[in-house]
Amino acid sequence: xxxxxxxxxxxxxxxxxxxxxxxxxxxxxxxxxxxxxxxxxxxxxxxxxxxxxxxxxxxxxxxxxxxxxxxxxxxxxxxxxxxxxxxxxxxxxxxxxxxxxxxxxxxxxxxxxxxxxxxxxxxxxxxxxxxxxxxxxxxxxxxxxxxxxxxxxxxxxxxxxxxxxxxxxxxxxxxxxxxxxxxxxxxxxxxxxxxxxxxxxxxxxxxxxxxxxxxxxxxxxxxxxxxxxxxxxxxxxxxxxxx
Amino acid sequence: xxxxxxxxxxxxxxxxxxxxxxxxxxxxxxxxxxxxxxxxxxxxxxxxxxxxxxxxxxxxxxxxxxxxxxxxxxxxxxxxxxxxxxxxxxxxxxxxxxxxxxxxxxxxxxxxxxxxxxxxxxxxxxxxxxxxxxxxxxxxxxxxxxxxxxxxxxxxxxxxxxxxxxxxxxxxxxxxxxxxxxxxxxxxxxxxxxxxxxxxxxxxxxxxxxxxxxxxxxxxxxxxxxxxxxxxxxxxxxxxxxx
DNA sequence: AACCCGGGCGACCATCGGACGCTGGTGCC
DNA sequence: GGCACCAGCGTCCGATGGTCGCCCGGGTT
Numbered sequence: 001x002x003x004x005x006x007x008x009x010x011x012x013x014x015x016x017x018x019x020x021x022x023x024x025x026x027x028x029x030x031x032x033x034x035x036x037x038x039x040x041x042x043x044x045x046x047x048x049x050x051x052x053x054x055x056x057x058x059x060x061x062x063x064x065x066x067x068x069x070x071x072x073x074x075x076x077x078x079x080x081x082x083x084x085x086x087x088x089x090x091x092x093x094x095x096x097x098x099x100x101x102x103x104x105x106x107x108x109x110x111x112x113x114x115x116x117x118x119x120x121x122x123x124x125x126x127x128x129x130x131x132x133x134x135x136x137x138x139x140x141x142x143x144x145x146x147x148x149x150x151x152x153x154x155x156x157x158x159x160x161x162x163x164x165x166x167x168x169x170x171x172x173x174x175x176x177x178x179x180x181x182x183x184x185x186x187x188x189x190x191x192x193x194x195x196x197x198x199x200x201x202x203x204x205x206x207x208x209x210x211x212x213x214x215x216x217x218x219x220x221x222x223x224x225x226x227x228x229x230x231x232x233x234x235x236x237x238x239x240x241x242x243x
Numbered sequence: 244x245x246x247x248x249x250x251x252x253x254x255x256x257x258x259x260x261x262x263x264x265x266x267x268x269x270x271x272x273x274x275x276x277x278x279x280x281x282x283x284x285x286x287x288x289x290x291x292x293x294x295x296x297x298x299x300x301x302x303x304x305x306x307x308x309x310x311x312x313x314x315x316x317x318x319x320x321x322x323x324x325x326x327x328x329x330x331x332x333x334x335x336x337x338x339x340x341x342x343x344x345x346x347x348x349x350x351x352x353x354x355x356x357x358x359x360x361x362x363x364x365x366x367x368x369x370x371x372x373x374x375x376x377x378x379x380x381x382x383x384x385x386x387x388x389x390x391x392x393x394x395x396x397x398x399x400x401x402x403x404x405x406x407x408x409x410x411x412x413x414x415x416x417x418x419x420x421x422x423x424x425x426x427x428x429x430x431x432x433x434x435x436x437x438x439x440x441x442x443x444x445x446x447x448x449x450x451x452x453x454x455x456x457x458x459x460x461x462x463x464x465x466x467x468x469x470x471x472x473x474x475x476x477x478x479x480x481x482x483x484x485x486x
Numbered sequence: 487a488a489c490c491c492g493g494g495c496g497a498c499c500a501t502c503g504g505a506c507g508c509t510g511g512t513g514c515c
Numbered sequence: 516g517g518c519a520c521c522a523g524c525g526t527c528c529g530a531t532g533g534t535c536g537c538c539c540g541g542g543t544t
Binding site for chain 3: 328329330331332397398399400403431432433
């Protein structure tokens, strides 16, 4: 059980790998004006520049990840249709179009709405066929989206930003404010993405630490799995704040 | 799509493998007095003594099932604790104790209540640990039951009789009547188990063919997955009855 | 004791939810 | 053009829901 807690910490920490430049580290106000905001790293989201030095005997199973090989044939046609990668997202304010070969956050959030539509189609089809009817965005929904022409939608992308969409749904004011601040600072998408966790943890605190309930009560959010990272952050804060 | 329908039929049919003795085939009244009851096999539950002769080129993937080896060491102790198999169920009337080395149906249904309790424990634990909280009887619940001393509970057993428990929950009158009839006939558990499907299909019909809704509205049933076979039977009947 | 019926549940499988880091697109100099 | 940054998403993985039929318990002869 203690061992599991350590694994969870490791997992959460890994995200801190993204380079942390201490020189121009943003002030705490980044977390938005509330006096509630703990100092930047107090819940373990950042820091841990690398594996915590303490226990190097703890190789465990977390280590060995097999080398991934992308075929990406490059050599002539091969089979059919290699989709070019989508343009990266940049932090934009609401209504602001993305400049250059980039996509804005309004577009990102629209993708979630599209998935909702695809889910409804999958549900309709399932009911007609007398098959089990999903209540969440499942692999089947992503498959259906891809086959139905939305090849630009895929599971890992949508999973990466679920919590950002959650903030957008649960507190658009705060979501918009966060976008504005991060845009003006010139922060990259990764930083903004990380920053979205905090306001959500605060929202969860105001809801008796029940993040699942927060998701389930919201019409748009109900169909998305609560990201494990968000759930664990809420848990850790609850413990730290003394239940 | 047509191919899938065929696979479904195959699957449903396989159950008919249980020897069908045409000599002493029970009369249609077996289905209980309602005039609604179609003739015994009209929804494809039985019959299909073996693979439909039509397409033998259709080896597909349905065929190759690997040889199962049960270790069942037999040779002295080996490791620890080989649980003896539970006594088989027999059809009993409500309140009737099972004779001989058998278990009665009241006991069977109690197992489902026990699983409900184990689920509640797992939910409590999950909430305390800030982990995802199951709403259904999952593998985790079976694991918890086994570890917590209910070694006589296991997944395939509980799955085998979910629809019987469903009938018990949704229409105890009819469930009790069915038990009585099958008991008096001296039918075995397999026959009774099969017979439980029909009343449920009828119940579903009275609920706009929505079997999931029937499960979800019932306090006790909500935690059990709707068996695929039951869902498909409802679907086939809906189609046959002209939507 | 020998036999056969029938069903308990071990073990398997496709697919799921979930995660991570390799490529390679992109902007800057 | 060359390079460094960084994030899209291919690909992997443990575990899940679901299933089937082997093996043997049990009643009968």
